[in-house]
Amino acid sequence: MVDWLSAWGLADPGAVVRHLADLGLAFLLALPIGLYNERHERSAGLRTFPLVAMAACGFVIVAVSVLGRESEAQGRVMEGLITGVGFIGGGAILKYRGHADGTATAAGLWVTGAIGAAVGYGLFDIAAILALAAFLTMRGLKPIKKFAQRDPADAAETRR
Numbered sequence: 695m696v697d698w699l700s701a702w703g704l705a706d707p708g709a710v711v712r713h714l715a716d717l718g719l720a721f722l723l724a725l726p727i728g729l730y731n732e733r734h735e736r737s738a739g740l741r742t743f744p745l746v747a748m749a750a751c752g753f754v755i756v757a758v759s760v761l762g763r764e765s766e767a768q769g770r771v772m773e774g775l776i777t778g779v780g781f782i783g784g785g786a787i788l789k790y791r792g793h794a795d796g797t798a799t800a801a802g803l804w805v806t807g808a809i810g811a812a813v814g815y816g817l818f819d820i821a822a823i824l825a826l827a828a829f830l831t832m833r834g835l836k837p838i839k840k841f842a843q844r845d846p847a848d849a850a851e852t853r854r
Contacts, residue, residue, distance in 0.1 A: 713755055719818070720744075720751035720810040723825040727802055730832055736799045737786045746782060746803055747810035750775055754814025772811065779807030802828055 721744045728743030757771040783800030805828045812821035 716755060716813050716816075717748050717751055719821070720747040720813040723747060723809050723813070723821055724806045726829050727806060727825065727832065730829065731799060731802065737788070737796055738799050738803055742782075743803065743806045746779060746806045747813070750779065750807040750810030751814040752810075754811050758814070775807060775811060776804075779804055798832060802832060 724743040724747035725740075728738075728740045731743065732739030753771065753775055757768060761767045761771070780800075783803040786799040786803060787794055787796040789795075805824055809821045809824045809828075812818070812824065
């Protein structure tokens with residue numbers, strides 16, 4: 695029975711629990727970002743952000759398991775991960791009439807990939823800081839963005 699379990703990578707139940715915990719944490723850290731985007735009807739939302747975080751975390755877990763934590767190949771894994779998540783984010787950007795929409799969503803997806811990668815490498819403090827900063831940036835800077843986008847002529851008209 696043990697040989698069958700080890701063939702499936704289940705010989706170390708502790709590792710399975712750690713992997714489940716890491717993937718769950720990546721999911722949970724990305725969830726508020728995805729929920730915020732979903733509530734504001736962005737092109738990516740509640741499902742996309744947690745999936746990106748879990749996928750990034752999963753790729754890192756697999757890379758560490760196969761290549762070893764200290765392997766120089768970890769840099770190539772990160773390069774591929776950064777490029778892949780950037781490609782997904784690029785799909786969220788829509789351009790029309792000289793205006794691009796979705797750049798914040800694309801950046802949010804990119805940072806969500808970094809959150810997942812940080813969890814996969816066991817850098818939980820970085821993952822938590824990134825998640826908090828991304829959520830606060832998307833939510834907290836929205837009023838400032840609206841203020842900055844106001845037409846100065848409209849503001850002068852309102853003051854009269």
